[in-house]
Amino acid sequence: MSQRDHRHDLEQIARDAGVRAHVHAVRLSEPTEPLGLAADVEVAIASVYKLPLALVWADLVEAGELDPAEPLRLAAGARMPGPTGIAVLQDDVTMTQRDLIRLMLTISDNAAGDAIFGRIRSGRIHHRLTQLGLPAALVRQSSAEETRAILRDTESADRPAALRALADPDHPTYTSQYDPAYSSAATPDQLTAVLRILWSRAGRAHDLVRAAMARQAWRHRIGSGFPHDDVTIFGKTGSLGSLRHEAAVVHFPHEYPIAVAVLTQAVRPEQHLPRVDAAIGELARRAVTPLRMPDTPRPTPPARRS
Amino acid sequence: MAIVSGMDLLRHLRFFVAVADSRHFGDAARDLAMTQPPLSQGVRKLERHLGVRLFDRDSRGVRITPAGQALLPLSRDLLRLAIALQDQAAELLVSHQVRLGVATDLDHLTDAVVRVLAGTGDGVVPTVGGSVELADLLRDGLLDLAVVRHPGIIDGLTAGTVLVLPTRLEGPSGSDSLAACSLPIAVPPRHHQPPAHDQFIDALRRAGHSGSVVEAPDATQRRALLAAGNTAEIVPAPRGAVHDPALPPLRVRVIAPHPNHRRPEIDHDRATQALEQALTR
Structure with a gap:
């Protein structure tokens, strides 16, 4: 199947699911012919920013600039409420950097992300991203800033109300957080580049990040395309209003890992669209399958005696 | 000489x-x-x-x-x-007639929509089709305006406001509630506008209906299924009629080519306004 046929396939799936889709997949081995759909188009990535943030954190830990065991205090009054983790709690929390990273990646805890973002500070994050050859826009802002923006744009009192406003089927509602110029933003191929760097690192902090990604609490997006218990998905999702994303490494046993990013924006505004989540899995499967390759040469069968 | x-x-x-x-x-x-x-x-x-x-x-x-x-x-x-x-x-020779696309879902509203443009200006040439197809025709420059089901992918086009039209349940036993309706609902084919179709089925289930539908290519086929007692139908409510708010509404919008790709002979804004008024009057 040619690149063009693949693109057509991916377009059909996206069209059927009612989404604009941007896809990129690449095998994490020697350079390969990557596969994608609008892979160089920049889009707002919502919580996927926590993936490049985790890479920056692990690099700085390995460089000795951060102490992963340092406890951080997240005072209840200073936290922006969010949908999961510490962000839903009522009382003060003190937690080490590495455990915050685990919560930030496994359940996309906004409070944990904000704490790590605040500890490193944006200047140092952007500097490190630039050193890696990545755009600073990957981590333009924290989750708290994203939440403040949607509250402002929808004139809502809290995050659930803002999300309800964005989900109104009768009144299309816009937020600056759909705009890559005002949010953390990336192209799909930049996100697979982040994964490639992360997979090239041998540090313990990088191990911790990869292990946390493998324990992500949900497997309804890219994971739904690989319903196999022996296939590991190291993923990070991002969701905001009509945006549904995931970047992941898909690892079949005895094969090279494959990085894939699927970024979508649905034309339906509702908060729950299982069909779109499943389409993300289907898009990932179609993009990954042609790139699969054994990582060890097959044993040559013994020569037959005639 | x-x-x-x-x-x-x-x-x-x-x-x-x-x-x-x-x-x-x-x-x-x-x-x-x-x-x-x-x-x-x-x-x-x-x-x-x-x-x-x-x-x-x-x-x-x-x-x-x-x-x-x-x-x-x-x-x-x-x-x-x-x-x-x-x-x-x-x-x-340039025609000043508006080449108008009308989604098959509009049912009896088609008359009002076409008439409002036929009655003013230089007339109208209507094309009835699925919303996805009409959006493609607009992108190819073969239509000037279209009334399509919302939501759908309209990349590269401009769109008017979302019009939420009240609907009415038509079934063999008069006006049952949707929850009490055991018949499948006759609808246009899903490929006419997949996201709108999926949204409609979710709304049927939300209202207590099984969500089962029969996809029929055109309004005549849907009428026939209804007459046979095989299906019920959810159609735009006639003007002034009492409608059941539990029924999923019909969401439509007027779409047009990007301003740079419009025919200058056509006043798109005025025609859009006229269409929107005809649909909501």
């Missing part, structure tokens, strides 16, 4: 060719749907203009001269080219 204008030259050449073909002034005049005197006069003017005699006229009738014979092929060429010129110009 009379001055013959270009238009006269072509007209007189038609006379010349007609007489040459029929070898008879009377027959030629009849073929040209005119009387004989102006035909004879025209041929004489042409002879004077060209400075050669084209026909010999005597008691036995009309004979073409060697000079006339020589000029006949070029005369035919000129006439053929003149016709070709007019044909091409006709093709280039």
Whole structure:
């Protein structure tokens, strides 16, 4: 199947699911012919920013600039409420950097992300991203800033109300957080580049990040395309209003890992669209399958005696 | 010598060719749907203009001269080219009629939508089809405006406001509630606008219906299924009718090409406004 046929396939799936889709997949081995759909188009990535943030954190830990065991205090009054983790709690929390990273990646805890973002500070994050050859826009802002923006744009009192406003089927509602110029933003191929760097690192902090990604609490997006218990998905999702994303490494046993990013924006505004989540899995499967390759040469069968 | 204008030259050449073909002034005049005197006069003017005699006229009738014979092929060429010129110009003639796409989902509202544009300005050429297909036609420049189901992918196009139209349940046993309706609902095919179709089915289930549907390509087929008692249907409620708010509404919007790709002969904004008014009145 040619690149063009693949693109057509991916377009059909996206069209059927009612989404604009941007896809990129690449095998994490020697350079390969990557596969994608609008892979160089920049889009707002919502919580996927926590993936490049985790890479920056692990690099700085390995460089000795951060102490992963340092406890951080997240005072209840200073936290922006969010949908999961510490962000839903009522009382003060003190937690080490590495455990915050685990919560930030496994359940996309906004409070944990904000704490790590605040500890490193944006200047140092952007500097490190630039050193890696990545755009600073990957981590333009924290989750708290994203939440403040949607509250402002929808004139809502809290995050659930803002999300309800964005989900109104009768009144299309816009937020600056759909705009890559005002949010953390990336192209799909930049996100697979982040994964490639992360997979090239041998540090313990990088191990911790990869292990946390493998324990992500949900497997309804890219994971739904690989319903196999022996296939590991190291993923990070991002969701905001009509945006549904995931970047992941898909690892079949005895094969090279494959990085894939699927970024979508649905034309339906509702908060729950299982069909779109499943389409993300289907898009990932179609993009990954042609790139699969054994990582060890097959044993040559013994020569037959005639 | 009379001055013959270009238009006269072509007209007189038609006379010349007609007489040459029929070898008879009377027959030629009849073929040209005119009387004989102006035909004879025209041929004489042409002879004077060209400075050669084209026909010999005597008691036995009309004979073409060697000079006339020589000029006949070029005369035919000129006439053929003149016709070709007019044909091409006709093709280039710009129509001011609005090429309007109407989604199959609109049912009886189609009349109101088409009439509002037919009644004003330069008229309308309607095309009824699935919303995805209509959006593609707009992108290809083959339509000026379309009323399509919302939501759908409209990349590269502009869209008016989302119009939420109340609906009515039509079934064999009168106006049951959707939750009590055990029949499948006849709907346009999913491929006409997949996201809107999926949203509609989610709404059916939310209201207590099974969500089972029968996809029928057009309104006539849906009518027939309804008449057979095989399906129920959810159609736009007539103006002023009491409607059940539990029923999923019909969401539509008027879409147009990107402003840079619009035909300047069409007032898109005014037509959009008229369509939106016709749909919500």
